[in-house]
């Protein structure tokens with residue numbers, strides 16, 4: 217029986233003569249942090265997009281919880297959260313309002329949503345920015361906000377494309393700790409990264425070439 221949470225088997229993406237992803241296989245179990253590494257253009261984002269069901273493979277397959285990846289399945293949408301493509305944000309809602317809106321859509325309007333929102337603001341160091349609007353944030357602060365919008369919702373699998381983007385050294389360390397904590401509660405994290413500190417914190421590394 218396949219016990220992996222998320223996996224690819226010889227997943228390949230080709231457009232005309234261009235290879236976006238060479239045949240790639242891996243299988244991640246619950247509670248594992250995997251880092252996808254490799255030079256620019258080696259296919260890390262392409263693999264994340266395939267795992268999220270955002271593009272069609274030329275050959276091979278990707279599976280989530282034992283089934284072929286299919287983002288149209290409501291059950292799969294609940295399992296998988298991703299920060300791979302830019303997340304749409306509302307211009308006229310504050311940081312805290314938008315995070316709590318996402319929390320409420322998954323956990324209802326009660327105390328659980330409020331607790332998850334304040335934990336997220338605290339964990340990502342966003343408390344001082346809670347009443348700011350998106351256009352009032354720096355690039356690094358916007359990245360933390362995007363991470364909060366994804367991390368505040370439930371997920372068995374978390375797909376992240378260069379989550380360290382624009383973050384300073386202290387916040388990169390805080391992110392690595394947060395991702396490891398996530399795995400300790402059973403979430404599988406797959407992160408494409410160029411950041412040695414994330415690779416060091418990972419349980420497994422998949423090096424694309």
Ligand SMILES: Nc1ncnc2c1ncn2[C@@H]1O[C@H](COP(=O)(O)OP(=O)(O)OP(=O)(O)O)[C@@H](O)[C@H]1O
Pocket residue numbers: 231234235236237254255256257258259260261262263408
């Ligand atoms: N729509 C497309 N058409 C043709 N080639 C594409 C397309 N999108 C991406 N590519 C190519 O696919 C390859 C893999 O791109 P991908 O974005 O997955 O790399 P990456 O490993 O994430 O790179 P980086 O570290 O720079 O983010 C690259 O050579 C890129 O030029």
